[in-house]
Amino acid sequence: MLMKLKTGVMLLDDMLRGGLETGATTLITSKPFTEATPLAYQVAYRWLDAGYPVIYLTNNKRPDIIMEDMKRYGWDLTKFKEENALVFVDAYTGFMGIKSEERYAVLNPYDLEEVDGALLKAVNDVGKNSLIIIDSLSTMLDHFGEIVVEKFEEWRKIAVLNDSHMLYIFVEWDFEEEVKRRLRDRVDNIISLSPIEKGVILSDFFTIEKVGGKSIKPVSIPFRYVKPGGMKIYIPKILITGPYHAGKTTVVHALSTRAVSVQRGETTVALDFGHFEHKGFQADLFGTIGQQRFDPILEQLGGETLGVILVVDSTDPSSFPRAIEMLHKARVYGLPLVVFANKQDLPGALPPEKVRELMKLPKDVPVIGTIATKKVNIIEGIEELLKLVFKGVSESDVDNP
């Protein structure tokens, strides 16, 4: 019987249309400066936690080091290993000329048939509905050459016959294009991981290139690995802007798990910085300064922004033109935008729809009535923004139906 298990990563599961299916194969392909293994660990944990077995073939590090590494990401799998729900096919220790303690040990890892034999034995013993991780395909290619690509058909059959899922880890060293193309053709799903390296931001993004054997329009989602926690969707910069005294700092603090502000009295004189975590998402928040004399900083801050929250004081319509001006100054007009019509608890506060009308905001810009001091509608507001940032992600169009 076919089943689908979630990876546990927000958006990734949506893009995979519910997760990874038994009887299918997935290639996680990563650029040389990005890791694929933590994602594989995460999927392994999910599989075990749901009560299904995992077979982990390693040819580049010892099984005990993998266990230790998994623990660092927050997944202690000792119990599963003791119960033989998690088994390793150790095709690494043999390289060192040491005897492996694993039941499925490859004595001579330089022999593809021996590697293949140990894997088959493990699959037969462990049985159906298992997740089979191959870490890594690139190392196999280095050791055995292109013949590995031919093995793909056999391994695919194993996945189908055993109602299992094959998960290949592949690092894109400069292999021949033809080899890469053949690998891509022979799998059902492709998840690709690449680094984002702009300015001083350190994060990665993932793209789903293929689902269920069909190519899809690639959409890129920024992420970061967190210890513990694993893969989290990560937005390097959300800009929180708005006129003087609209409540930006309060919004940054209300959203943040940790925040820093440089203030004089009640006015922010440098910038607010905060970090937001919610339902598998993480974002760094940058609050700007409302006073006009700081506009040059605003121009600087606009770059690399992925989404904007514009905070306005609903009791002060005279500040609305300044609010729109600030969007232009930060050069973020046209990016995903949510307007917080703040201070809804004060007398004379205009309702959100009236704020929209006076600011002449387009219909697709959400205007949310908020009370930042009481954290009212703040989370809901940023959820609206996230929806806009990741618009179209879960309904990825199929290119070749």
Place this chain on the structure above:
Amino acid sequence: MTPAAGSDSLTNRSSNTIMSSEMIETGCRAIDERVGGFRRGTIILVLGPPMGGKRSICRNFIATGLRLGEGCIVSCTNTTAEQEHEEFKRILGSDADKFLNEGRLAYIDLFSSAIGLPLEERQHIKRIPSASDLTSYNVALRELLSSMRRKELKVRLLFDSVSTLLLYNPFQTVSRFLHILFGKLRAMNVTSLFLLDEEAHEKSVVATVMGMCNGVLRVKSEDGKRLIKYESETTRIDWITCD
């Protein structure tokens, strides 16, 4: 949404631009006085027999960088980060600890896993699961380079040694790794020394690695004297005594 930064192209964009002409002090008087040091951003292969003194020249190169306020990354495949740090303490005294705490000195330790030590993570010390897990090395390096770049530091790197990588991986794997790594280092203008024990490998292997570097520094000992020979795309020093 589209990727904010658009893949690797940004990283590599500067890799084909003309190399900087800035010369940097190496800490080896023979090189500094004769040719003004190494050109910033070059990748130099350091060859020499065991006990020839090549490590001490390399460590001086790192110590000199630290004294000049630069960031330094030491990758060790034959010693643990702690053992390597002891060596730097002998050269730099208590400053070595200070540099480590400031994040100007960092280690990537590929040895602890090989001798079965727990891979305890410490600030500015990265441990790699095995000498075959080269992606982990890259990821650790990327993190360290990013954090140094955030501090606007110029960076030096020491990799000791390529020979160990060749012991644990097929040559093709190592050459692919070096190719990608060198591209990154050049793009980020990191002046780098890579050690290789020439006698332990076939000539063709040494020649291939040499062809990927910008310069070759040979070090040997004769009659208690240390001798060096340096050849790069732009300079050449024949065997001379090095203090």
